[in-house]
Amino acid sequence: MSDQPLIRARELTRVYRLGGGDVHALRGVDCDIAGGDYVAVMGASGSGKSTFMNMMGALDTPTSGELVIAGQSLLNRRPDELSKFRNETVGFVFQQFNLLPRTTALDNVALPLLYRGTSSKERRERAAACLEMVGLGERMDHHPSQLSGGQQQRVAIARALSNEPKILLADEPTGALDTKTSEDVMDIFDNLNASGITIILVTHEHDVGERAKRRITFRDGVIVEDTQ
Numbered sequence: 001m002s003d004q005p006l007i008r009a010r011e012l013t014r015v016y017r018l019g020g021g022d023v024h025a026l027r028g029v030d031c032d033i034a035g036g037d038y039v040a041v042m043g044a045s046g047s048g049k050s051t052f053m054n055m056m057g058a059l060d061t062p063t064s065g066e067l068v069i070a071g072q073s074l075l076n077r078r079p080d081e082l083s084k085f086r087n088e089t090v091g092f093v094f095q096q097f098n099l100l101p102r103t104t105a106l107d108n109v110a111l112p113l114l115y116r117g118t119s120s121k122e123r124r125e126r127a128a129a130c131l132e133m134v135g136l137g138e139r140m141d142h143h144p145s146q147l148s149g150g151q152q153q154r155v156a157i158a159r160a161l162s163n164e165p166k167i168l169l170a171d172e173p174t175g176a177l178d179t180k181t182s183e184d185v186m187d188i189f190d191n192l193n194a195s196g197i198t199i200i201l202v203t204h205e206h207d208v209g210e211r212a213k214r215r216i217t218f219r220d221g222v223i224v225e226d227t228q
Contacts, residue, residue, distance in 0.1 A: 005032035006166065006198055007056060012065035014051050025051040027221035028065070035166070038193040039200045040209035043218035050171070052218065053202045057090045057169045058082045070166050087116055091160030095172040097152045099144040099159075105131060106140040109159045116163060130158035134188055150181035157188055161197075168192065170201035174208055186211050 012029040015022050026048050033039055043049040054060035055067060058074055061082070067074045070089050074082070086092075091112075099108045109127035118126070131140055134154040144152050153173065160168055170189065174182035182205075190211060193199050201212065209215050217225040 006035040006037075006070060007031070007033040008066070008068045009055070010066040012052075012055065012067055013063045014048075014055065014060065015063045024221050026055070026062075029221075029223060031216065031223060031226075033198070033200065035198055036193070036196055037198055037200075038189075038211075038213040040212035040215045041200060041202045041218065042204065042206075042209050042215055044204075047218040048221040049202050049218045051221075053169060053171055053200065056167065056200055057092060058085050087112060087163060089166050091163065091165035091168045093153070093156050093160050093168065093170040093173045095175040097144070097149075097156045097176075099152055099155060101144050104141050104143060105136060105147070105155045105158075108144070108155055109162050112159065112163045126162055127158070130161045131155070133161065134158045148181075149177050150184055153177060153181075153185050154188065157185070157192075161192070166198060168197055168199045170199065172202055172204070174203070174205065182208070 009029055009031045012026055013024070014026040015024050029052065041049045041052060051060065055062060056069070061077065062075060072085060074085070077085070100111070106124065106127050109130050110123040113123040113126060128140060131137055134157050136151060136154050136158065139147060139151060144155070147155065174185055177185060186208060189199055189201070201208070203209055213228065215225070215227045216223055
């Protein structure tokens with residue numbers, strides 16, 4: 001791991017201004033995450049863990065504080081700059097897979113590369129390699145409806161890897177899966193981290209959190225526990 005943190009947050013706040021008043025989702029969060037780390041972000045509903053995750057993926061912007069990811073400050077960035085940052089730096093895995101239903105596994109995985117402007121040949125080669133990486137080399141031409149939940153999540157992981165991200169963010173990645181399938185998916189995350197990929201996953205499942213090297217627990221918008 002580098003001496004410089006891949007992610008540096010200082011006094012990070014996020015306030016949502018709603019009709020009934022202000023909601024303080026994050027209240028002065030300080031956190032460093034090193035390259036190659038494997039972090040489970042935990043906490044009850046409304047604790048701030050999802051807001052923190054959205055900040056890490058540039059899906060939301062801080063109200064105040066400092067947030068530097070991969071050497072780039074994410075404060076006061078235009079939407080197009082944030083979009084470019086996401087495409088070049090972050091891969092996302094969601095609980096509900098978010099695959100295009102009428103599109104093959106191969107084309108689902110290649111989608112982030114299309115947005116980047118990668119050539120068709122290179123898109124297909126890279127997408128195929130990512131599907132092989134998650135054990136779906138024989139399912140490239142299948143549509144989501146022809147795949148099990150676990151296989152769909154593998155496609156989603158391959159899609160997240162297609163743009164060779166510095167950070168893989170997973171939001172409740174096993175939430176829609178049974179226990180055995182969850183373990184298989186977590187094995188993939190373990191192997192990806194062992195290969196050097198930085199992984200941050202949000203989960204409320206303690207057995208999933210135990211797989212990570214580090215657990216950060218939120219309550220009421222602040223970090224109350226940070227366990228290596």
